[in-house]
Amino acid sequence: MRDLRISLTDRCNFRCRYCMPVEVFGPGYRFLPREELLSFEEIVRLARVLVPMGIGKVRLTGGEPLLRRGIEDLIAMLATVDGIEDIALTTNGVLLAHHAEALALAGLGRVTVSLDALDPQVFARMNGVGAKVDRVLAGISAARAFGLRTKVNAVIQRGVNDAEVLPLARWAKREGVDLRFIEYMDVGETNGWKLDEVVSAAELLEILGAEFELVAREPAYRGEVASHWAHRDGSCEIGVIASVTRPFCRDCQRLRLSADGKLFTCLFAAEGHDIRGILRSGSGDDVLRAAVAGSWATRKDRYSEERGLVVRPKAEMSYLGG
Ligand code: SAM
Ligand code: SF4
Numbered sequence: 001m002r003d004l005r006i007s008l009t010d011r012c013n014f015r016c017r018y019c020m021p022v023e024v025f026g027p028g029y030r031f032l033p034r035e036e037l038l039s040f041e042e043i044v045r046l047a048r049v050l051v052p053m054g055i056g057k058v059r060l061t062g063g064e065p066l067l068r069r070g071i072e073d074l075i076a077m078l079a080t081v082d083g084i085e086d087i088a089l090t091t092n093g094v095l096l097a098h099h100a101e102a103l104a105l106a107g108l109g110r111v112t113v114s115l116d117a118l119d120p121q122v123f124a125r126m127n128g129v130g131a132k133v134d135r136v137l138a139g140i141s142a143a144r145a146f147g148l149r150t151k152v153n154a155v156i157q158r159g160v161n162d163a164e165v166l167p168l169a170r171w172a173k174r175e176g177v178d179l180r181f182i183e184y185m186d187v188g189e190t191n192g193w194k195l196d197e198v199v200s201a202a203e204l205l206e207i208l209g210a211e212f213e214l215v216a217r218e219p220a221y222r223g224e225v226a227s228h229w230a231h232r233d234g235s236c237e238i239g240v241i242a243s244v245t246r247p248f249c250r251d252c253q254r255l256r257l258s259a260d261g262k263l264f265t266c267l268f269a270a271e272g273h274d275i276r277g278i279l280r281s282g283s284g285d286d287v288l289r290a291a292v293a294g295s296w297a298t299r300k301d302r303y304s305e306e307r308g309l310v311v312r313p314k315a316e317m318s319y320l321g322g
Contacts, residue, residue: 002253003057004050006043007321008068009259014092015128016116017191018155020318022128024190032319036260040074042279044081046257049288051083053296055255059088059112061321063259066095072106079107088112090153090322094131096139104146111148113140116155117164118171126161140177151178156199158184165199165207173212173235180226180239188316201227201242208238255296258320263295270313272320 011031015022038046047058058078065071066089078087086109093113103111115136117123123133143150154161154168165181172179181204186193208214214229217237226239256264261276273295278288 002054003059003255004047004055005059005061005254005256005321007062007257007259007319008060008065008071008074009037009063010316010319011067012062012064012092012318013067013094013129014064014131016092016126016155017128017160018157018184018193019188019191019322020128020316021190021192025318032260036276038257038259038261038276038279040070040077042261042276043074043257044077045279045285046275046288047078047081047084049285050255050292051081053289053292056083057086057088058084059090061090063318063321064092064095065089066091066099072099072102075103075106075108086110090114091139092127092131093136093139097135097142100139100142100146100148103143104148108148110151111143112151112153113143114154115140115152115168117161118167119164122161122164140175144177151180153180153182155182155184156204158197158199160197162199165204166211169208169212169238172238173231176236178237178239180241182241183244185243186314187322188314188318190316195244198244200245201240202245204240205229212238214238255292256321258315262320263292264315264320265295269320270315272315 009032012020014020015025047055060071060074062068075087078084087107088110089103089108090112091114093115096111096113113136115133116126118133120133124130140150140152152172154164156162156165168179183201184193184198213232215232217228217230226241228237228239230237252266257275258264258272261274261279262272263275264272273291275288275291278291
């Protein structure tokens with residue numbers, strides 16, 4: 001294990017159809033109550049235990065992590081943990097302009113902003129709440145202005161935003177921002193995923209290759225999930241995450257911690273291992289270490305490789321942390 005993804009909340013100010021459809025996550029939906037969330041002290045204690053076990057990178061996610069009050073304090077606390085070399089954040093970006101300076105000062109190194117469309121109507125429809133794309137673009141500018149290394153992720157769904165692939169790629173090249181396209185995945189049980197709505201990595205590359213001169217680059221490390229292409233002029237990179245058409249379970253190095261302290265060894269799992277119970281039981285770090293080591297050692301997750309062959313329930317991505 002190398003990367004730890006920590007969900008700070010299962011709540012979100014967006015209702016992206018592919019993640020939290022409004023028919024399910026409407027006004028009556030019961031999100032986790034405050035007392036069930038791990039405290040910052042609990043998160044940092046776990047991080048300290050995990051570093052000697054191989055974790056060097058931490059990514060804060062959710063739900064929408066910028067909805068968690070005091071996130072900057074958590075980042076500052078994590079930044080003091082010896083061995084954590086990289087602290088990153090994944091966000092929908094709508095609150096980013098407001099937080100960017102404090103995040104950078106606290107010790108955040110990188111931010112990944114989800115941006116699925118530049119067209120204001122398509123963007124507003126996709127986020128389910130009519131949020132304005134300009135606010136996300138302002139968030140990206142602010143993050144860069146305060147020195148945060150910034151990438152953009154776009155999920156492409158056929159018939160929804162496939163016409164946005166080239167406009168997004170042109171914008172990213174113009175701005176010099178690295179952009180990654182993600183195949184629409186069958187995470188959770190609520191998005192009504194259909195295979196024919198997936199725009200495959202191969203199709204994406206065909207669309208991009210018709211306009212841009214792209215040069216493949218070698219993976220930076222084993223288990224890197226995106227395949228990357230550099231623009232020939234060196235301006236920036238385009239990546240494609242083929243999680244559906246080219247699964248990478250075997251090389252997966254990610255451990256995910258849900259906001260209520262369950263450890264998931266796979267994005268497509270139904271159940272996590274309860275770590276909060278151990279954290280709140282008065283047990284020592286040795287017990288914590290043994291529980292994590294045990295769940296990692298016994299993991300048999302190969303969901304993406306078995307897609308279509310085995311049917312089992314899956315937790316929602318907004319809960320276990322994207
Ligand atoms: N709210 C934050 C955001 O949107 O960036 C962080 C959490 S979100 C669950 C993390 C990432 O998961 C986002 O980039 C989002 O686009 C992606 N995602 C959510 N549902 C997905 C799906 N069904 N297929 C592929 N990616 C998905
Ligand atoms: Fe919220 Fe991110 Fe899910 Fe969209 S993808 S609903 S922004 S958690």
